[in-house]
Amino acid sequence: GAGVSQTPSNKVTEKGKYVELRCDPISGHTALYWYRQSLGQGPEFLIYFQGTGAADDSGLPNDRFFAVRPEGSVSTLKIQRTERGDSAVYLCASSPRGSPASGELFFGEGSRLTVL
Amino acid sequence: QKEVEQDPGPLSVPEGAIVSLNCTYSNSAFQYFMWYRQYSRKGPELLMYTYSSGNKEDGRFTAQVDKSSKYISLFIRDSQPSDSATYLCAMPRGGSNYKLTFGKGTLLTVNP
Numbered sequence: 330g331a332g333v334s335q336t337p338s339n340k341v342t343e344k345g346k347y348v349e350l351r352c353d354p355i356s357g358h359t360a361l362y363w364y365r366q367s368l369g370q371g372p373e374f375l376i377y378f379q380g381t382g383a384a385d386d387s388g389l390p391n392d393r394f395f396a397v398r399p400e401g402s403v404s405t406l407k408i409q410r411t412e413r414g415d416s417a418v419y420l421c422a423s424s425p426r427g428s429p430a431s432g433e434l435f436f437g438e439g440s441r442l443t444v445l
Numbered sequence: 446q447k448e449v450e451q452d453p454g455p456l457s458v459p460e461g462a463i464v465s466l467n468c469t470y471s472n473s474a475f476q477y478f479m480w481y482r483q484y485s486r487k488g489p490e491l492l493m494y495t496y497s498s499g500n501k502e503d504g505r506f507t508a509q510v511d512k513s514s515k516y517i518s519l520f521i522r523d524s525q526p527s528d529s530a531t532y533l534c535a536m537p538r539g540g541s542n543y544k545l546t547f548g549k550g551t552l553l554t555v556n557p
Contacts, residue, residue: 369453371533377541388544420489422488433494
């Protein structure tokens with residue numbers, strides 16, 4: 330597709346459940362990022378992939394959060410034992426290469442997660 | 446003190462007005478400054494990118510950086526209803542252009 334695609338667009342789950350959020354970056358983009366945007370806040374960095382490997386996972390809040398990108402394209406963000414505080418919009422972004430000179434990240438529309 | 450402070454608004458102006466959006470920051474190591482625009486239920490999109498102090502103009506948009514005051518601004522001339530969105534300032538940290546620190550965003554409504 331033309332842009333970053335994220336599924337599902339909305340996810341409602343119960344506290345303690347496991348959730349997977351998927352991101353399909355722009356074709357040809359080698360760098361992929363996950364950000365989290367809580368209500369009324371700006372996005373916060375979670376993790377950066379260059380190719381298949383996580384080059385920087387310093388933003389993951391705890392070990393309940395994990396992300397993979399096994400073939401260097403689609404990425405999945407996995408959240409175990411969800412908590413109400415995990416409710417947010419999870420944004421995926423991509424760029425042609427890591428650390429883009431212009432700082433331009435191409436964001437998807439996000440997956441809105443609600444934990445009841 | 447948060448690294449980036451931005452008044453969340455909301456800001457409501459009539460069509461044709463000049464809009465001024467601002468952020469302050471505390472980390473003097475920030476060297477690059479960005480403005481992203483985010484429409485409701487959409488992802489942010491890059492609007493302006495500046496490196497040094499001074500002004501940068503792109504159509505109706507002007508980005509201004511004052512590093513001595515740690516203050517950045519975005520001006521929108523001849524504002525249009527289609528400019529109604531949340532405007533987020535952002536700065537890369539740690540020398541990595543992908544690890545952006547965002548302000549909270551200012552919600553702007555331009556009324557026809």
